[in-house]
Amino acid sequence: MRKSGERATGMYGALVRIGVPIVIGQIGNVVLGFADNIMVGHHSTEELGAAGFVNTMFTLVVLFSTGFSYGLTPLVGSMFGRGDSDGIGRAVKNSLAANMVLSVVLVAVASVFCLNIHRFGQPEELLPLMRPYLWVNIASLPFLCCFNTFKQFFDGITDTKTPMFIIIGGNLLNIFGNWVLIYGELGAPELGLLGAGVSTALSRVLMAAACVAVFFRMRRYEAFGRAFVAGRVSRTEAWRLASLGLPVAMQLGMETAAFSLSAIFVGWIGTTALAAHQVTLTVSQLLYMVSSGMAAAVAVRVSYFAGQGDYGSVWRTAMCGMRLVLGIAFVLSVPVFLLRDTVSWWFTDSAEVSVLVAQTVFALIAYQIGDGIQYTFANALRGIQCVRPLIWIAFFSYFVVSLPLGWLLGIRLGFGLVGVWCAFPVCLTLAGVMYFVCFKRRMERG
Numbered sequence: 445m446r447k448s449g450e451r452a453t454g455m456y457g458a459l460v461r462i463g464v465p466i467v468i469g470q471i472g473n474v475v476l477g478f479a480d481n482i483m484v485g486h487h488s489t490e491e492l493g494a495a496g497f498v499n500t501m502f503t504l505v506v507l508f509s510t511g512f513s514y515g516l517t518p519l520v521g522s523m524f525g526r527g528d529s530d531g532i533g534r535a536v537k538n539s540l541a542a543n544m545v546l547s548v549v550l551v552a553v554a555s556v557f558c559l560n561i562h563r564f565g566q567p568e569e570l571l572p573l574m575r576p577y578l579w580v581n582i583a584s585l586p587f588l589c590c591f592n593t594f595k596q597f598f599d600g601i602t603d604t605k606t607p608m609f610i611i612i613g614g615n616l617l618n619i620f621g622n623w624v625l626i627y628g629e630l631g632a633p634e635l636g637l638l639g640a641g642v643s644t645a646l647s648r649v650l651m652a653a654a655c656v657a658v659f660f661r662m663r664r665y666e667a668f669g670r671a672f673v674a675g676r677v678s679r680t681e682a683w684r685l686a687s688l689g690l691p692v693a694m695q696l697g698m699e700t701a702a703f704s705l706s707a708i709f710v711g712w713i714g715t716t717a718l719a720a721h722q723v724t725l726t727v728s729q730l731l732y733m734v735s736s737g738m739a740a741a742v743a744v745r746v747s748y749f750a751g752q753g754d755y756g757s758v759w760r761t762a763m764c765g766m767r768l769v770l771g772i773a774f775v776l777s778v779p780v781f782l783l784r785d786t787v788s789w790w791f792t793d794s795a796e797v798s799v800l801v802a803q804t805v806f807a808l809i810a811y812q813i814g815d816g817i818q819y820t821f822a823n824a825l826r827g828i829q830c831v832r833p834l835i836w837i838a839f840f841s842y843f844v845v846s847l848p849l850g851w852l853l854g855i856r857l858g859f860g861l862v863g864v865w866c867a868f869p870v871c872l873t874l875a876g877v878m879y880f881v882c883f884k885r886r887m888e889r890g
Contacts, residue, residue, distance in 0.1 A: 459764060460768075469607055483626050495577065504704040508550070522829075523535070537677060584648040587652040599740065709851055807865035845874060
């Protein structure tokens with residue numbers, strides 16, 4: 445028992461060391477979201493509502509691209525466990541090629557959506573604000589996919605601090621750019637919501653450039669860089685990465701769709717509901733980024749042990765990760781509950797929005813347990829390269845259960861925004877239980 449306890453303690457420490465920089469980087473994204481919405485919301489409530497719909501829908505694209513890049517992490521982690529530097533460099537090159545192809549596809553799909561945004565039943569007065577903001581975000585997708593590739597490389601070799609610093613730097617520049625372009629400071633034109641989009645796009649360009657520069661210029665990555673340059677793009681290897689990344693992308697995409705497509709229901713309710721939805725969603729992203737950041741550390745450690753064939757440590761890592769993620773989720777839910785009546789005032793001075801946010805926060809808090817479980821074991825499955833079950837579990841939980849239930853409660857039964865959000869605790873808990881069962885069965889088969 446003592447030996448097991450020491451092992452568990454060591455695993456908690458390793459997860460924290462790897463996970464905390466990921467969490468800090470992802471909290472930087474949340475802070476950026478807060479800053480964007482605060483600045484846009486104080487510029488105009490209409491722009492906040494427009495940003496709410498566009499960001500909710502575009503998040504589906506962003507997380508799909510991020511999930512696709514996750515196919516690189518277990519390969520890098522496994523090869524890092526075996527000390528295969530050449531294999532890692534070749535994998536990064538093939539992953540970058542696959543992610544660039546994906547970016548072209550995503551730009552095309554997002555462009556079709558932007559051209560048809562008027563067909564989604566949103567308030568007519570918001571459409572002129574939505575379209576330019578969305579076009580600028582679409583233009584930045586190739587740079588986002590490039591950044592995702594190199595971030596997964598850094599994470600896979602357990603160097604999670606490098607992308608953390610790059611993300612923080614990019615976010616600080618983005619906040620400064622928001623101040624300049626939204627309000628027209630320092631002689632710049634006052635662009636409002638469009639200015640926020642331009643600033644975000646520029647920050648993505650700079651973060652991608654920083655990742656490339658660090659990978660090729662720093663001596664500690666010299667062996668990986670040489671292998672990258674010497675390696676050739678292989679269709680077989682690129683397809684292998686795609687076969688690992690696509691199921692994760694689809695899982696994240698369908699999970700996000702439960703939120704993103706629900707924004708369509710919210711838009712049917714009205715502009716005030718859209719603004720309250722955006723505020724609640726921004727708060728939820730804090731919980732999401734912290735929990736998913738620690739769960740990403742589970743994938744890194746699991747892939748490392750799987751590369752060594754140590755499946756006992758794989759199981760213990762996953763269980764330690766679950767307890768860690770659930771503990772963090774509980775701690776973060778406390779201030780969210782206490783601030784439920786005041787948090788909306790950070791974004792807008794609308795009393796109607798404040799009342800809706802205070803009511804919706806209860807559903808947000810309720811789904812943290814299931815959400816923590818599904819984060820942990822989805823990442824554990826990713827770490828052992830068992831990703832195909834993620835697709836059907838996500839499809840059932842989010843499309844068969846969540847969306848119909850959200851429509852039933854929010855629209856059909858008339859519970860409004862609160863009804864739409866009450867579907868999330870059900871679907872996320874269901875997904876978490878099924879991911880756990882799948883992982884457990886895989887471990888029992890060895």
